[in-house]
Amino acid sequence: MASNQVQDLLSRRYRVMGQHSPLFYERPLQLVRGEGVWLWDQEGKRYLDVYNNVPHVGHCNPRVVEAMSRQASTLNVHTRYLHNNIVDYLERLTGTFNEGLEMAMLTCTGSEANELALRMARFCTGAQGIIVTNFAYHGNTEAVAEIGTGFMPESRTTKRVKSFPIPDSYRPLNGLEGDDLAQAYADQVQQAIDEFHSEGVQVAGILVCPDFANEGLLNVPKGFLEKAVAKVRQAGGVFIADEVQAGFGRSGKHFWAHQWYDVTPDIVTMGKPMGNGHPLAGVVARPDMIEAFSKEAMYFNTFGGSPVSCAVGMAVLDALENDNLMQNAVTTGAYVTEGLRKLQQRHELIGEVRELGMFFGVELVQDRVLKTPAKAKARSVINLMRDKGVLISTTGVHGAILKLRPPMPFQIEHADMLLHTLDEVLTQVACQEVV
Secondary structure, eight states: OHHHHHHHHHHHHHHHHOTTSOOSSSSOOOEEEEEBTEEEETTOOEEEEOSOOSSTTOBTOHHHHHHHHHHHTTOOOOTTSOOHHHHHHHHHHHTTSOTTOOEEEEESSHHHHHHHHHHHHHHHHSOOEEEEETTOOOOSSHHHHTTOTTTOGGGGTOSSEEEEOOOOSSSOGGGOOHHHHHHHHHHHHHHHHHHHHHTTOOEEEEEEOTTOTTTTSOOOOTTHHHHHHHHHHHTTOEEEEEOTTTTTTTTSSSSSGGGGSSOOOSEEEEOGGGGBTBSOEEEEEOHHHHHHHHHHHOOOOSSTTOHHHHHHHHHHHHHHHHTTHHHHHHHHHHHHHHHHHHHHHHOTTEEEEEESSSOEEEEEEEETTTTEEOHHHHHHHHHHHHHTTEEOEEESTTSOEEEEOOOTTOOHHHHHHHHHHHHHHHHHHHTSOOO
16 A cells, blocks of 8 residues: 555656656655654655755754744744844854854855855956866756756856866876876866966856765865865956855864865855755855945845744754764764775775765775776665665766765764665675676
8 A cells, every 4th residue: 555655646746746856766765754863754664864964963853943933933034124043143153164254145045055156256256257077066046057067958058167077086187196186186177267268258266065075075185176276266266165065064073174175265155954954055255255246236035044044053053062963973974984994895896985074975886996887786775775774875977976974963873774784785786787
């Protein structure tokens, strides 16, 4: 009966959302409840969530739910009225950034935040050209799709965007290493700048995720980003850091992933985990840029930064601090990483393990020497994991990197379940005739 209900729901979805609206897994999940790091389907089966960074401090976090309910039952208006929640939240949020990033603008989604950042960069520089990686994703509005070199058709025809090869030390450019590799990738950014100039286009900025998550959670060559940003700034552009995936303490030792580098962005965008599922996103930038832009553009967002949204955002920050979740990202993150590296010793499928606090990438290869991507086996792994009650996904240019990005309350006992199940599944997949 239950499987018939799922099939009926799927058929109805196709009728109202179309055949190509994306779904996870070969057998789509119908979820009905969440709590902490757990999700339940319509049959009552429990799944360990090792993928979703939207419920950053846990599904249905009690602090967040209570804050949302309390403020929604009192008042919810837009930001053209004064309200303590908005100012209190932004003072606390901007306090997590380095000196110079002291002013914010709020939106509802990461796509909106990145579009606002592009508008600001182009207005303040008077230029149009944006540089991204050649496998980028930063949202799905028209302007942001233009920079979506990994997925979006708009990126194929634009004249305002140039890309450079992903800064990957696992499959290094020209077989280089160390500073030579960092310089080689930075030279690719310079090549994009030169191409813009040859076409009469000036450079407005470079936009990257500091964790290079969609590109595969790369181990970026040390010094690359600093060199690349220096070249862009010399050309008159700015540095935009997209923190939608790695921000809010996920990297453990720093609140923001860009703080691992020796360079401070001019603009930072954020979204998903900011509201723990509530639509809250935003931009933090240099005050001179926000003042200059907003003087002319009069940016306003009806729902972005409402008192309810800011109450939710404050509750997320409370949970991060009071539940010591950044330290948990360090300790549990190290435990998971150690376990994954032990699995690497047991399974030839694992080519490389990557980690950044509570964020992990496991590249699967058919041959460790040739580093041939094992895309079909990666797909098989995520579906078998789903059947065994653990939810993960894939990412990367070849779709062969397991993407593990659990909610921040993920604990050692959850890690043990993940590692044990992954061990079983990798053993099973190794024996399959999957190309």
